[in-house]
Amino acid sequence: MSLNDFVLALDQGTTSSRAILFDHAGVARASAQQELPQIFPAPGLVEHDAMVIWRDTLATARAAVEQAGIGAEQIAGIGITNQRETTVIWRRDNGQPIHNAIVWQDRRTAGLCEKLRQAGHDKLIQERTGLIVDPYFSASKIAWLLDNVAGARGAAQAGELAFGTIDSWLLWNLTGGPAGAKALHATDATNASRTMLFDIHRQCWDEELCQLLNIPMVLLPEVRDCAADFGHTTKDLFGAPITIAGMAGDQQAATIGQACFKPGMIKSTYGTGCFVMLNTGDEAVRSQNRMLTTVAYRLDGQTTYALEGSIFVAGAAMQWLRDGLKLIDAAPDSEALASGLDSTGGVVMVPAFTGLGAPYWDADARGAIVGLTRDSSIAQVVRAGLEAVCYQTRDLLLAMQRDAATAGATNNLVLDVLRVDGGMVENDWLMQFLADILDVAVDRPAVTETTALGAAYLAGLQTGLYPSTEAIAAQWRCQASFTPNMAAGRREQLYDAWREAVARVRTVA
DSSP, X not given: OOTTOEEEEEEEOSSEEEEEEEETTSOEEEEEXXXXXXXXXXXXXXXXXXXXXXXXXXXXXXXXXXXXXXXXXXXXXXXXXXXXXXXXXXXXXXXXXXXXXXXXTOOTTHHHHHHHHHTTXXXXXXXXXXXXXXXTSHHHHHHHHHHHXXXXXXXXXXXXXXXXXXXXXXXXXXXXXXXXXXXXXXXXXXXXXXXXXXXXXXXXXOHHHHHHTTOOGGGSOEEEOSBSOOOBOOHHHHSSOOBEEEEXXXXXXXHHHTXXXXXXXXXXXXXXXXXXXXXXXXXXXXXXXXXXXXXXXXXXXXXXXXXXXXXXXXXXXXXIIIIISOOOSSTTHHHHHHHTOSOOTXXXXXXXXXXXOTTTOBTTOOOEXXXXXXXXXXXXXXXXXXXXXXXXXXXXXXXXXXXXXXXXXXXXXXXXXXXXXXXXXXXXXXXXXXXXXXXXXXXXXXXXXXXXXXXXXXXXXXXXXXXXXXXXXXXXXXXXXXOOOSOHHHHHHHHHHHHHHHHHHXXXX
């Protein structure tokens, strides 16, 4: 490898922090990972310790570089990708968070969101931000912190505090944090678009929305392109400064890692949650089916949009079966259990542990396992958890197809291939069942850690390792393709059972 031929991707997710060192060909040369402890103060509340996030991110980055046996001077740049919407507010003078980070899954602000809807603000918010009014997004979390942490509102108005999603928090610490006045307070357009405070059409923070939620604009970070100059790390962190050159929220980074650069291309990521993103080009398609309109990426000042469907619980269901119910020893055990059965015997799991996401947006819905009999087995419950991921994906794709049918940028969409990534896609049984339930071919790429790869690609674009998105697309390779082979009648029977189970847990029509 030549000098400056590596890119370090920092992938800070909901359940882990990791670093992957990629070479110019997009091959992972070294990696390190640390599981992130989850904090559950009460039912429906989810928090993270932001200082632990920073500590673990730095530790995994250093471990990956050491494992590769290279020096900081051989790294062209760092790309950051992150769990989106998770909210941190910290003091500018010492870099200390004023409270635990409030995680995207957290539902404590459901009441505030309901007040916004009842007051008729939901239409304005959707028009400006492309988002549904929901506790999922950052704005209501910021408002909660300002209202519930002693002295926070006054300190915010005085300019003493900084808000950030996890990308901003990491950037602040990488570029100096409390040790230096030059620490950079910035984010990128994709993460900004998930706050419910960002006008995705004008590409700027929206003063009216900030006033609506009583959020001082001085709290907010500067918004830059996804491939941009985000400063450099302080010398003490890696022995020499490293340029920070790319940033995107995890699902947008996965879209880039999957090379979904053309309108109509679609990917689905299966991690803690499941997120489907459909590239709609330069058209911000307003969903009529409760999908989100969001920024896919912004490069050279040009914004590409996407329709997105968000499922709150995917891999988290397997984690619950492992840690909560102790039905399995490890998540990969689910494949053998599921493949050993002909069916779930009528058992259906609705994993609405923190409410239902798209297309239902029911914050008060709670999980259920229905269809249990005396003969129901552990294997059937585990398989039902896997099947739920596929049914939820079909919910999203059906809604997107209805939106695409009326959208100029994608009205020629014929959904025949879904590109998949994330930890769960290593499960061959799950991928085959997904293809069967969707009646669509499912392509698994050679590199399934596409979130980190997308962050690396962004940094590579900014630093000149890659001349264009076309050059990135040329590197994409399919590792396995799964073709649907389920009878249509069986497919619809299973999906009808899913919809009946969902109807049992919903609290809103």
